[in-house]
Amino acid sequence: MPEATQDPVEEQRFVRDDWYGEEIAGRHYVRCEFRETDFSEAVTRNSVFTDCVFGNVRFNASRHVDSAFTGCTFKRCTFFDAGFSGCKLVGSSFAECELRPLRVTGGDWSFAGLAGADLRGVTFQGVRMREADLTGADCGGAVFADVDLSGATLHAVKLPRADLRGSDLSALDPLNAELAAAIVSPEQAAVLVTSLGLQVRA
Template structure:
């Protein structure tokens, strides 16, 4: 289990099958560390930073993260079932073969995040900055993107059926190359999508 009584930076260490279930990780700093098969289920991170770390087969089930950073981190085959991120920074983080349902994100910066092909059905993003994030081929059906900055995001072949997109920047969305059946948008967003189709709206 991690020692949270002090917060010396930890660099270039490898953690294998550590049991951090339910741990409270506050003010910790990890750089270029590797975490493999670590159990972080129901763990809580606060004001902690993980920089250029690798997470493989890590369980984040029902974990809670507040004002923490996972910048440039790589997640592979990790489970985020019922995980929650509030005010966190995941700039440049990549997710491969991860279980991301149901994921809840409020605030924070996920710009340049790699979510290509991710299964984000019913995930909820509120007030998140996701500039130039990669959602290529991601399944976001029934998801919520409320007031999300998606400017410059890669949205080719993204599935947004029945998704609630109100308040989000959809300037990078090509409705011809996305699934939008029954998606919910505001009148202003509808005008943006119509314009992207080359149409002009006149009263």
């Protein structure tokens, strides 16, 4: 998992800073505040952001590798064409953010707050999202491949045309979700049918 190599920067404010294209490696920020900062095309590697606040920050085309954003708050941030690989976002929340298109590969997004998020067409692959809040999220056409969604809050989630193969759907109530044309495996179909109180027999 991510491990910073530098001493932490604590409780500092960064306002309208330009970090465009910057290589952010081995850094650690604790309870810092980033306002209207430009992280476009920046790359974070083995960096840790703990309990930080990001407001109106641009992460467009940024890449994040083996980094952590734990307990962070993102509000009105843009993640156009951003990518996260092997990152930890446990307990972080997203409000009024633009998250499309976004690609997440591996890592841990457990307890992440994505209620009401527009996640149409995004990709989560091999990600741990235990007890994540996806209440009312629009995930039309999204890919959740081999994602651990156990214990996730999926009330009123929209998953039309979404590819859900390989993911844990035990927390999904088909009666409280939009699933038109969603793609599942036979094993997942059996789980969904069982959750409806039906019995599958040969």
